[in-house]
């Protein structure tokens with residue numbers, strides 16, 4: 001299980017961004033999780049409370065946006081969901097032309113999409 005390391009990286013990244021924008025409390029964090037990262041959203045959620053304890057993210061809501069793993073066929077340019085179209089030895093297999101040449105389009109990212117902040121100096 002490597003989710004804990006991933007979550008700790010996200011926490012550090014969020015702290016850096018918060019510092020940059022002089023934010024001292026984060027209300028929510030939206031995380032893009034690509035299905036090709038191998039990270040399980042439910043494990044990420046399990047790690048979240050411990051990973052954020054005593055950080056700027058303590059108590060912040062975690063919102064996970066799952067991103068499908070998509071590749072583009074190099075031969076016919078068809079875009080398909082790679083986990084649904086694999087050869088028996090787990091290589092991408094284009095459903096249109098059965099080419100095994102492909103380029104990753106999305107799905108390997110694990111990154112912060114949005115940070116929701118509480119403006120403590122603001123008078124609403």
Ligand SMILES: [Zn+2]
Nearest residue numbers: 073076094097
């Ligand atoms: Zn193709």
